[in-house]
Amino acid sequence: MSFWEFANPARFTRLTDKVLPWVSVLAAILLGGGLIWGYFFTPDDFRQGSTVKIFYLHVPAALMAIQVWLMMAICSLIWLVRRHHVSALAARAAAPIGAVMTLIGLLTGAIWGQPMWGTWWEWDPRLTSFLVLFVFYLGYIALWEAVEDPDTAADLTSVLCLVGSVFALLSRYAVLIWNQGLHQGASLSLDSEENVADVFWYPSLVVIAGFVLLFVALVLLRTRTEIQVRRARALMARERS
Numbered sequence: 001m002s003f004w005e006f007a008n009p010a011r012f013t014r015l016t017d018k019v020l021p022w023v024s025v026l027a028a029i030l031l032g033g034g035l036i037w038g039y040f041f042t043p044d045d046f047r048q049g050s051t052v053k054i055f056y057l058h059v060p061a062a063l064m065a066i067q068v069w070l071m072m073a074i075c076s077l078i079w080l081v082r083r084h085h086v087s088a089l090a091a092r093a094a095a096p097i098g099a100v101m102t103l104i105g106l107l108t109g110a111i112w113g114q115p116m117w118g119t120w121w122e123w124d125p126r127l128t129s130f131l132v133l134f135v136f137y138l139g140y141i142a143l144w145e146a147v148e149d150p151d152t153a154a155d156l157t158s159v160l161c162l163v164g165s166v167f168a169l170l171s172r173y174a175v176l177i178w179n180q181g182l183h184q185g186a187s188l189s190l191d192s193e194e195n196v197a198d199v200f201w202y203p204s205l206v207v208i209a210g211f212v213l214l215f216v217a218l219v220l221l222r223t224r225t226e227i228q229v230r231r232a233r234a235l236m237a238r239e240r241s
Contacts, residue, residue, distance in 0.1 A: 031210030068098030
């Protein structure tokens with residue numbers, strides 16, 4: 001079976017009927033278990049105290065904010081090249097989820113940063129690029145709503161998404177590119193010298209897996225909804241004509 005067969009809305013819907021319940025349950029188990037493990041069964045940091053435990057929300061949300069936009073960029077590119085409607089609708093469905101993840105990342109970063117840096121906000125390269133990414137999310141959502149023709153809206157938002165990918169990458173690598181600012185480097189790294197201690201590392205991996213599956217469940221659900229809305233509008237337009 002070819003991957004492109006799932007670009008057919010009916011086949012995509014049948015796939016989600018089977019996958020969605022399992023993904024949703026597993027996401028709930030991993031998120032709940034990981035957060036309980038991290039918040040109640042790990043020690044306080046010797047410098048940051050219990051404040052460090054916001055790490056279990058901030059890092060996964062910030063990570064997902066960037067990955068969601070890159071997923072949208074891939075779907076947008078598929079739409080521009082192959083004109084598969086499911087890919088455009090999947091990108092549209094993912095945008096509000098990514099925007100919420102970005103907002104969580106910004107808010108938890110401010111809460112975490114205030115006692116550590118002595119300020120709620122700093123025009124740090126990574127923080128600034130992350131804020132710009134949030135504005136791109138809002139612009140992407142607004143553009144979909146502003147353009148009446150769905151195919152035209154898909155074209156315009158796809159171009160916007162590809163342009164915004166620059167800021168998604170800057171958000172990820174700003175610390176390495178500029179090597180300045182208050183924001184620390186990657187908390188989760190394959191380099192054992194830079195990585196967090198194992199006592200924080202393992203529950204954080206569980207939470208990140210939960211966030212990933214939560215996103216998959218939400219984007220599948222929202223894409224199904226977008227397909228149904230598009231189908232309903234097409235039927236209404238046909239009846240009017």
